[in-house]
Amino acid sequence: MYILGIETSCDETAVSIIEAISKKKRIKILSNVVSSSLPLHSKTGGIIPEVAARQQIKYIIPVLKKALKEAKIKTSGIDALSITVGPGLIGSLLVGTETAKTLSFIQKIPIVSVNHLVGHIYANFLEEKKPPFPAIVLIISGGHTDLLLMKNHGKLTFLGGTRDDAAGEAFDKIGRLLGLSYPAGPVIEEKAKNGNSKAFNFPRPMIDSRDFDFSFSGLKTAVLREIERGVTRAAGPRTNDVCASVQQAIVDVLISKTLRAAKKYKVKSILLCGGVSANQTIREEFKLKAKQFLPNTKIFAPEKFLCTDNAVMIAACAFYNYNPVPWQEINANPDLYFK
C-alpha cells in the first residue's frame, strides 16, 4: 500500500510517500521531502515557536506537491495518510493536522494518527532485517531522552526519561555556552574528533541510580563552571577537549542505563533513534559495549538521514500500527506522551 506521511511537529516540514507490502519486507521510500526552517532559528540560537509555525504554513503545500511529484503519484493513488499529532509545538502541529484532515475529507483517504516519538522508533523498521522483539528503545532527540520496553508493535512500556534537559537539549545548550551554532549536536561531534575525551572529568549524572531516568542539566552547569574559570571560550584552544569530554559523559550515561535495561528485560535488540542517534561516536560505542557485555543483543540505529525529523518514519509507523480513525478525531496534542 501507498502511505503518505506528514510531519510538522517542530521546525521541519516533511512529507514522504512510502510503498509497504508486508511487515517482513523492506519498505520502499518513494519520496522524502524535508524543508527546515533551521537557518532562521540558528540566528536566534533556538526555536521561536511563532516563527516555526509561520514557516510551516509557508512550506506545507510546496513540500506536499514536491513529495507527490517525486513519487510520481497522485493523491487519488494514496491508500492511507499518516499524521504526527504530537508531542511538539502546537502552532506547527496544527499546520500538519489540518492539512492531513483536509486531504482525508476531500479525497476520502483513511487517516492514521501518529505519536512523533513512536514515529522515531520506526526509522528502524525500514530495512529487510527487522529488529527482533523484545527490544529496548532509546529515544534521544532535542526534546526527549526516553527508555522504553517494546514487546511488539503497539506494545510499548515507558521505563524512564529525562528529569530535566534531554540529551539533544544538553548538546544544544552546552554548545550555546561555548558559542557554537545551533543545533550544536553535530558541531560538538565534529569538534570532539580533535579533542581529548579524558581532558575534563565531567559528571555522569544519575549513572548509578537504580531507575531508568536521566538528568543532564548538571552537566551543563559543570561546563559553565569551566567557562567561568576561563578554561575555554567560543574558539578557545580547549573547546575541542570540552566537546570530547561532554560527548563522552553523555555517551557513558546513555550506554550504562540502556544496557542495564536490556539486561534486566533480557531483550534481543536495542533500538536507537532520534536526532542524537546520528552521532557516530554514540553509535559505535553502543555497538562496542553491547558486543562486550551483551553479545546476544543486536544494536539497531536508523540511517543517519532518518535519525532527525522526517515523514518516512511517520508513514512507516502508521503501516505497522494501522488504525485509521475518522478525520474528525484527529487532534493536535502538544503534550502527547507515553505515560
Ligand code: KG4
Ligand atoms: O529528533 P530531532 O531531529 O528533533 C526532535 O524531535 O527533537 O533531534 C534534534 C536534536 C538536536 O538537539 C540536535 O543537536 C541533535 O538532535 N543532534 C545531534 C546530532 N545530530 C543532531 N546530537 C549529537 N550529535 C549529532 N550528530
Ligand code: ZN
Ligand atoms: Zn523528533
